[in-house]
Amino acid sequence: MERTTQRMIEIPRDVMTDEELWQPGVLSCQGCGASLALKLALKGLGRRTVVVVPACCMSIIAGPYPYSASQVPFLHVPFETAAAGASGVRAALDIRGEEDVVVMAWAGDGGTFDIGLQALSGAAERNDDILYVCYDNEAYMNTGIQRSGATPAGAWTTTTPGEAVKEEPKKDIEKIMLSHGIPYMATASVAYPADIYTKFRKIRSIKGTKFIHILSPCPPGWQIDSADSIRVSRMATQAKVFPIYEVEDGRYTINVYPEREVTVKDYVKAQGRFRYITDDVVNAAQELADRKWEELTGMVE
Amino acid sequence: MRQLLKGNYAVAEGAKLCRVKVISAYPITPQTTIVERLSEICANGELDAKFIKVESEHSAMATLVGASSAGIRAFTATSSNGLLLMHEVLHWVAGARLPIVMSNVNRAVSGGWNIWADQTDSISQRDTGWLQIYCESSQEVLDSVIMAYRLAEKIMMPVMLTYDAFFLSHTTEVVDVPDIERVDEFLPPFQPEYKLDIDNPRMFGGLISPDYFYEHRYTIHKASLEALEYYPEVCREFRDIFGREYDITEEYRTDDAEVVVVTAGTITSVVRITVDKMREAGKKIGLMKLRVFRPVPIDRWRNVLGNVAKVVVIDRNLSPGLGGVFADEIQSALYPLENRPSIYPVVAGLGGRDVTPADIEGIINHALSSDDPAGAPLFWGLKQ
Numbered sequence: 001m002e003r004t005t006q007r008m009i010e011i012p013r014d015v016m017t018d019e020e021l022w023q024p025g026v027l028s029c030q031g032c033g034a035s036l037a038l039k040l041a042l043k044g045l046g047r048r049t050v051v052v053v054p055a056c057c058m059s060i061i062a063g064p065y066p067y068s069a070s071q072v073p074f075l076h077v078p079f080e081t082a083a084a085g086a087s088g089v090r091a092a093l094d095i096r097g098e099e100d101v102v103v104m105a106w107a108g109d110g111g112t113f114d115i116g117l118q119a120l121s122g123a124a125e126r127n128d129d130i131l132y133v134c135y136d137n138e139a140y141m142n143t144g145i146q147r148s149g150a151t152p153a154g155a156w157t158t159t160t161p162g163e164a165v166k167e168e169p170k171k172d173i174e175k176i177m178l179s180h181g182i183p184y185m186a187t188a189s190v191a192y193p194a195d196i197y198t199k200f201r202k203i204r205s206i207k208g209t210k211f212i213h214i215l216s217p218c219p220p221g222w223q224i225d226s227a228d229s230i231r232v233s234r235m236a237t238q239a240k241v242f243p244i245y246e247v248e249d250g251r252y253t254i255n256v257y258p259e260r261e262v263t264v265k266d267y268v269k270a271q272g273r274f275r276y277i278t279d280d281v282v283n284a285a286q287e288l289a290d291r292k293w294e295e296l297t298g299m300v301e
Numbered sequence: 302m303r304q305l306l307k308g309n310y311a312v313a314e315g316a317k318l319c320r321v322k323v324i325s326a327y328p329i330t331p332q333t334t335i336v337e338r339l340s341e342i343c344a345n346g347e348l349d350a351k352f353i354k355v356e357s358e359h360s361a362m363a364t365l366v367g368a369s370s371a372g373i374r375a376f377t378a379t380s381s382n383g384l385l386l387m388h389e390v391l392h393w394v395a396g397a398r399l400p401i402v403m404s405n406v407n408r409a410v411s412g413g414w415n416i417w418a419d420q421t422d423s424i425s426q427r428d429t430g431w432l433q434i435y436c437e438s439s440q441e442v443l444d445s446v447i448m449a450y451r452l453a454e455k456i457m458m459p460v461m462l463t464y465d466a467f468f469l470s471h472t473t474e475v476v477d478v479p480d481i482e483r484v485d486e487f488l489p490p491f492q493p494e495y496k497l498d499i500d501n502p503r504m505f506g507g508l509i510s511p512d513y514f515y516e517h518r519y520t521i522h523k524a525s526l527e528a529l530e531y532y533p534e535v536c537r538e539f540r541d542i543f544g545r546e547y548d549i550t551e552e553y554r555t556d557d558a559e560v561v562v563v564t565a566g567t568i569t570s571v572v573r574i575t576v577d578k579m580r581e582a583g584k585k586i587g588l589m590k591l592r593v594f595r596p597v598p599i600d601r602w603r604n605v606l607g608n609v610a611k612v613v614v615i616d617r618n619l620s621p622g623l624g625g626v627f628a629d630e631i632q633s634a635l636y637p638l639e640n641r642p643s644i645y646p647v648v649a650g651l652g653g654r655d656v657t658p659a660d661i662e663g664i665i666n667h668a669l670s671s672d673d674p675a676g677a678p679l680f681w682g683l684k685q
Contacts, residue, residue: 050497052367065513068504073497075370076506078393081363084355088367088375089497091323091351095373101499119363122356 017043021071028061031226033190033216033233034135035061038106040193041133044200047072049102050093052086054116055079056108057142058135080115082107083123086130094129102131102204109136109150113171124180124209131203131210134173137218145221149173152241153285154268154277156223163276169288177211178247184210186246186255190217191234195244195255206248215242223272232270238262240293241285252299264289306476308469311439312378312404313338314476315446317348318484319402321376323368325353325361329383330416331466332406336378358383362390362401369399370505372496374450377401380466381408381422388426391459395430395521397506400453400491402446403431405463406470407566407617409652417653418465420566420618424626426461430521432528433595435565436464439474444545447479451488451535456524465617466653468567479543487542525596532593549598551590552605554580558587560668561606561642563614563631565591568649568656572615575661586665591627602634606642613645613668616678617656624648624678645671646678654682 021042028035034057042049050073053059059076063069077085082105090103107116112134120132139157140146146159149171160166177185184206188196196214203210215236217229224232236242237256241264244256264286268274306314312335316324324343328336343352355361358379365375379387384405394401409419423433434449436442442464449460464470495503509517532549540546551569554576555561562572569590579586589605606612612635616625623629628646635641645668650656664681668674 048499050371050499060508062504062507064508064510065504068507070504071502073499073502074504074507075367075497076504077363077366078389081360081366081390084360084363085367087353087355087360088323088325088364088369089371090367091325091353091364092368092371092373092497095322095351096371098499118356119360122360125356126354128353 017046019043021047023069023071026061026063026069028057029219029226031217031219031229032057032061033137033214033218033229034058034108036190037135037196037214037216040190040196041104041200042072044197045102045104045204048100049104050075050089052077052082052089052103052105054082054085054107054111055142056111057137058106058108060142079111081119082111082116083120083130083132086132087123087126087128090128090130104131104133106133106135108142109134109138110140110148112136113149113173121180124177124182124211127182127208129207129209131212133212133214135214135216137216137221138170139218139221141218141221154274154281156273156275165276169285174213180209182211183208183249184246186211187213187215187242187244189215189233189237189242189244191230191237192244192256199246221273223275224270228270232267235262235267235270239264239267240289241267243293243296245296251301252296254296254300302478304476304478305473306439306443306478307334307471307473308439308442308464309334309406309471310338311443311476312446313342314478315443316376317342318479318481319374319376319447319450319488321348322350322373323353323365323375324350324377325355325364325368325375326377326379327355327358327361327383329358329380331408331470332378332380332383335404358386359390362387362394365401366390366394366397366399369401370397370497372491372493374491375401376403378404378406380406381410384422384426385410388429391426391429391431394459398457398521398524399459400450400457401459402449402453403459403461404442404446405461406466407463408466415652416466418468418567418617418650419652420463423461423463424618424620427595427626430458430525431595432458432460432525432593434460434462434593435591436462436469437567437569437590439469439476440545441547442469443476443478444539444543444547447484447488448535448539448547452528452531454491455531456527457493458521458524458528465567483542487538528596529598547592549593550601550605551592553588553590555587555589555605555609557585558609559585560611560613560665561587561589561609562661562665563589563591563612563627565594565627566617568615568617571656571658572661575658575665578658579662579665584669597630597634599634602631603638606631606635607638608640609642611645611668612642613647613664615647615649615664617650619648619651628678643674645674646676647681648678649681
């Protein structure tokens with residue numbers, strides 16, 4: 001039941017705000033997905049938002065003392081505590097009678113898939129009214145490209161060096177989060193900005209734990225030209241490596257259908273980090289992508 | 302109102318009287334009954350607070366980082382391994398200048414499980430920036446929660462009050478529970494200068510370059526020392542309202558003492574009665590109880606101990622390769638004095654081993670009969 005047309009989300013011009021809550025001049029690399037994603041997310045969320053950030057690229061990007069790129073309150077917390085910190089802010093804001101303010105944890109894949117998973121699982125199990133966003137650049141990029149639980153098989157990192165690339169496939173964080181029974185889980189990609197905006201607008205009215213997994217390209221980590229970060233991210237979705245979908249109270253919606261035939265092989269060939277990937281790993285990744293896409297389309301009513 | 306309370310229940314009463322708004326905690330023996338009691342009073346409406354039942358002590362303290370940064374009075378309780386799991390966040394809380402109050406039940410640190418009294422857990426957090434108050438009775442525990450918030454919110458530093466497992470946590474005593482209106486009189490609502498605020502967005506806890514970090518750390522040190530200056534006022538006002546006085550250290554029969562025993566926690570009570578007994582036998586023995594251990598009340602220690610011939614420091618904690626930590630710090634504090642006393646470091650009662658009046662008498666007699674403290678700790682009661 002493959003579709004070939006992409007259903008792009010239309011946003012009326014009068015809805016998208018001109019207000020920039022994420023200011024220019026930040027310390028991100030060229031072509032960084034994290035900063036772009038946060039800018040779009042804050043556009044969708046608006047001013048009544050508090051951001052909680054653990055150790056990750058964003059700890060640096062946001063600006064060193066005494067600078068701040070954020071026009072909303074911004075709380076840095078230890079590496080593994082994004083969800084716990086957000087739960088604490090939530091409780092305090094509720095006591096202050098500010099139930100409408102969205103508390104958003106904004107963490108990298110290391111802080112989400114690995115070191116922060118326990119606290120995230122705790123918050124999700126309690127269904128605390130927070131939004132948890134993982135901007136996933138698929139390795140520990142802030143410390144200089146070391147493998148994480150989110151690094152795909154076949155990828156080079158400094159801890160899977162040379163030809164000894166990562167053997168294990170990426171952890172399925174989406175299923176982990178869905179297994180908690182949370183009311184909202186979605187994926188997004190900086191290649192589809194209108195979709196990011198729409199999703200962040202939508203979550204304002206959803207109570208409980210929301211989780212959004214954003215594919216966030218990293219030119220130095222992926223070994224791509226910074227000008228190609230959006231193109232490569234789009235290929236990830238077109239190759240069904242990173243489908244864009246959402247699950248609201250168990251109801252699945254696919255937000256982006258691939259518009260043209262892109263294979264996993266095309267996707268990995270576009271990136272230097274997969275220089276030493278073997279055909280077997282590419283084939284396995286293709287099978288995995290096909291199987292997951294089939295599963296996903298099967299979930300859509 | 303006078304009530305029969307175990308130490309842990311006294312803590313819960315203290316938190317209630319302080320109208321804490323966010324509690325986040327994880328159960329660990331022997332702190333568990335605090336968590337149970339607080340859950341109960343949050344559920345039945347006795348206390349209007351949110352209790353976040355987290356999945357670990359690390360998250361407990363991290364949750365309070367969020368709550369306290371949003372300007373809400375926050376509380377937690379833990380013990381031993383739980384405290385150690387929090388270690389990273391304890392540093393963070395002090396660095397962020399969050400006036401969180403925590404009670405810690407002093408329990409031995411595992412490996413080799415042991416759930417009994419031992420102060421190595423809190424001692425090992427002495428460099429985190431948290432103020433530390435060691436308590437001797439359930440009454441002192443309850444009162445110290447109230448004093449701790451007053452102190453913490455004035456100097457914007459976190460305070461840990463700590464007391465011995467089982468000897469205090471699970472032992473029932475008569476406790477005077479003050480009226481909450483009196484506590485309101487003593488402890489104003491928490492209104493920090495800066496907090497997470499939509500109308501005044503700021504960044505908290507971001508990157509600090511070498512150009513600023515040194516000064517940042519120094520302000521934390523300075524704030525801790527300010528506690529020494531502010532403490533007498535807290536102590537005086539507390540006495541005026543509640544009729545009980547808790548000085549930064551307590552001196553008992555030290556005026557003409559030739560030997561002063563220094564202790565913290567419940568061993569203090571045993572020493573107090575032993576001092577009385579030995580005084581009756583004509584021996585000039587005194588006691589200095591350590592209450593505030595961080596910041597170090599160095600001038601007070603020097604004033605009390607500076608002219609004493611012999612000082613016996615009993616440590617229910619051990620820094621392997623060094624000895625007892627209280628003894629180490631007392632020695633450092635007294636070293637610059639010209640007529641510094643001989644220090645007799647003693648390690649005793651680790652892992653809940655009982656320290657009886659007979660033990661204390663033996664320890665003091667050892668100091669009385671020895672003219673050579675040698676510097677190495679005496680491991681009292683160690684089985685051969």
